[in-house]
Amino acid sequence: MSASPIPAPDAIRPAAGPILSGADAQAHLKDVAAWLKADRLVPYLGPGVVAASGAGGTVPLAPEALAAELSKRHPAPGRMRTNMWAVAQFIDQRRHRKTLTAWMGEIFAPKLSPSPFQSYLAGLPSSLIVDTWYDGAMRAAFAGTGRTDFGEVQGITRAGITQDIWTRAYDAAGTLVPDATAESWTTILYKPHGAVTPAQNFLVADSDYVEVMTEIDIQSPIPPVVRDRRSFRGFLFLGCRFHDQMLRTYARQIMKRSRGPHFAVVDAASLTRNEARFFAEQGIAVLDLPLGTALDILMDA
Template sequence: MNRILALGHLMINRDSHAAKQLELLKKALCADEIIPYLGPDLLRLRYEEPPVPHTPQAVAAAFNARAPAPSKIRTNMWSVAQFIEQRRHRRTLQAWMAEIFAGPVAPTVFHAWLATLPLSLIVDSWYDGAMRAALIDTGRTDVVEIQGVTRAHAIGDVWTKTYDLSGTELQPDSAATTVLYTPHGSIKPAANFLIADSDYVEALTEIDIQTPIPRAVKERRTKRGFFFFGCRFDDQMLRTYARQVIKRSSGPHFAAIDSATLTKNERRFLAANAITVIDMPVGEAAAQLVGTDV
């Protein structure tokens, strides 16, 4: 079937339309006209079984192996993390997250390709640090990473921290050609994690007026849309953050997802935010973009 289907207000590009749209998106990425928004499904491009969890449910399972949570919250990563923080202290939660994501994660070919492009902004929505590693591998010195940080022990109005690729903390708004934005934190360089429900209480209170979003992100998204790659939106927290990161950007937005696997909530989210689906498995889409097997 070689046509574009509209399911409600959800636009889906299939077959030759999907391939053609990917070619246009490749040109847009190379010209810094669209922002890649990366998710943990990218890890499956390199690993049949990734060395770190690649879904919120897998993180919850790793927590439960250390301290079983009540059955009603057992599969919810954020609630299980909150349970651990309340019962075992924040230091324990922090240490366990560092253990869970300690395994070295090599960048995929897709990460490596993105790292060579003159992109103004890359958003990485998972904790594994693969995109950071790919940027380090290029030897670039014109990149800063802005990470979301917990306010559990914060003094003052601190929502993020900024680092160069060597791990040195920088002043906010440090100049850079490329900003890597990790809104939920990352294992590298300092094991900053937004993970427990309590981490998000103030952020979700303020995020509608965009206070937690860094100025560099607000500025660099203004004339661009977003391309979601390796992302799923089957959890309310992931949908909320994605919605706020793309807020006030100019669009258009796209997502490479196998449409047959979409949940009702994902369909509603994609339609409500005018995100066009490129109906293609992530591996196939990555291979077309990079121009080689991934």
């Protein structure tokens, strides 16, 4: 923890997405670590968290890598081959949704060991963790602690579903439970795009998002329990990229009406123009550090 007194999170509300680097970023991250421990920041995790620790290697850890894996099973036209959502849509149309789901299950079947940071997070009494990738490593991290006071809320595809539902809830044992059960959990693991465990729910094709995008601005696809728990907190983005409009839209809507402040650990030099604009518009302070270094600081502070 930093030697100086830690300011209250409300005292720091970046209005224009400042960029801190080097020693300034590291010093600021120590205060961020204290707010994380105090359950004032919601970790918003991308696949980079697993990749940074070297814990992956058996499953794709980026949308482009997943597009390549899907294309191995059913080659997509060259113009869309690096676009995960377009490749998945191509398979959905040509080979049926069941085939797409089966292939996604195969691709993410290898069990990932939790990264050290995921294991660290699982030991904190966080009210809410957002995990945006399809693997089951964060659930495995919770299982490794022996905790039973957590559960998952996962986004689901509405393909073939006649009910007016957007998510499903699963307890610590992986059992499907009523949505209201989530209100009693100490920690909610929110997987907005689904996950391979425990039931192979995947939002991945363009068609999965058509209806979601028409409703997301009025928050229907965002679970009420998530909306409630974000209200008094800010967000800490780790291992995420926002180089696609859909990823930015989801993050913007998940953050909506949250209290702040917000931070993102990123390599500032690699940001696209749209990513930089997104961080500035949302008032997200950029901490320009290697992700592995930042995760170590967060765990050791």
